[in-house]
Amino acid sequence: MSEERGHEGFSGESTQYLSQQYGGVHSAKWVDLFPRPWIPYIQLVRLSPPIAPLVIYLPHFCGAMHAARIKGLATSEVLHTCLLLLGGSLFYSNAAHIWNDLIDAPIDRRVARTKTRPIARGDITPKQAFIFAVSQALCAFAFLLFLPRAVATSTIPSIIGAIYYPWAKLHSYFPQFLLGAVLAWGAVVGASTLGIEKPWTDAPTMCLVMALALWNSILDTIYTYQDIADDERVGIKNLAILFKENTKSLLWFLFALDGGFLIVYGVLIRAGSRYYLITAVGCISSLAVMIAKVDLQGQASCWRWFSIGFWSPGAFLSLGLLFEYVSSC
Template identity: 35%
Template sequence: MTPNADLPDPKGQVSDAYTGNWVDHRAPAWSRPYLRLSRADRPIGTWLLLIPCWWGLLLAAAHDGTFGIYDFWIALGCAIGSFLMRGAGCTWNDITDRHFDAQVERTKSRPIPSGQVSVRQAVFWMGLQALISFGILLTFNNATILLGIAALLPVAVYPFAKRFTWWPQVFLGVAFNWGALVGWTAHTGRLELPAVLLYGAGIAWTLFYDTIYAYQDTEDDALIGVKSTARLFADNSARWLMWFLIATVTLLGAAVIAALAPTQNPLSMVLALGGVWALGWHLAWQLRQLDTSDAQNCLMLFRSNRNTGLILVPFLAIAAWL
């Protein structure tokens, strides 16, 4: 009997993929291992990479009061680039972590440790994604192109961070929020203080959500010697996460004020700060719901950060329009 192409491939599914995801159900069978390698079956990472790009772009547009046709391309180009570079970064991560992943219950089903993809095939796939993404980057201004190239350094270093520091989430934040700098610079042609403050807010936000994510693996990480903020904080997570929440909201607010104070448009600033306030409340909700001993609870809250970041987007968009 020929298998139904609409049914997931039980041998290839990754343990923490979304139920009913399009990769396992609808993608051609030959492409599934590569799409799983890019985490296309777990799109939350693409959102978390993309959202700071949109923050930077919209805040820059609100800063100078213009949002043109080219800005729509910046928004779309960032979306496509986030999907591709997140895929390339995850592929690199899985290449470097293949021996660790084979020893962790949640990750041993990933394509390389499970034997779906060889290391050589993974390297080729990583290069292809990065090359297409570079082609998109070339459509932006020169300052943005240089920033995009510079982003490769933190992406390359991040997978090794958990081997030598208890704070690998900082390295992830540095890599994942680079888009705040890119989005602002793609619109303005220069890097300025509001973008830097926005970048700092994103790093603090990453420390918040990725610490929650890391609590899923604390037992396995302890056995194999992998470090994380979740292991470092242990039962003191609530206090640390509250500080990350405060830092996120404070730096976001400072970025909005630095960007919009020169415009002398109080309505625009109040609206944007309202978005920061709403985002802060969503982080506070996560903190109230958190149970670090429940892996499913941690995964659910981690995934909810797509909504956290998107809360701010319409506020900034309207502020740019006013």
């Protein structure tokens, strides 16, 4: 089945709109450089735009920066580990998104934004998707062979959570919290790669995890609002449907908790002024602007502020932790 099938029934403007929201149609021109049969697979793993794999990698990077600062590790070791985490995160992201779309395909076909995803539109069969998911999972596992043995153990909770996540949207109204926890657990994995033993028992690490989890829960709630009408119609459960007109109040509550964990984390690690100025103030202010400005009734606004809500706080968080590590060397 050709790529164009995913475009049928949509105007050029609608197609571009869907492509910008992981609707299964890409917008980046570099994707078209690949052979046509490859394109649905690139769409499937969410490489255009590249927010999806970076959402996976950023918590791993933050955990690694946290451990590097605490342990006072050499730059060469930290760089080598961060590159390994980048490769592993990319393949883990691929496997997780394929699995999600494989399980979600019957529902995706009934939702306007997602019905053009490669499995839902028929460009990739369930068998092909499953084989592709396994191949990506094995590639992600291969990176663990170059990391300490304890790292493999630390990945187990996030793997279990990622496998269950597609069904969480049917079983409870809180899949955003599960997704936030699964993504944030990357900080535990990142910390374990650079020598923090049992990081789930380390208070600063877990404060960082909580801050990341709340941030991702806020982002995914806004992202979910794009499909709220279709989700309610087909029986999907989530925070947007549970809170509806009170969702902004929930977002502000999660925002307050998030800011609190960022500050407590800084206190626990005795962070310098750069952390508070870059990470704490930067993340808190950018999240506040996002929550204040986003129009939850507008799909375009939700996507725009979801994107800003990832890039801006993500940059502040990464830079703040990076500067903390560099200043400790």
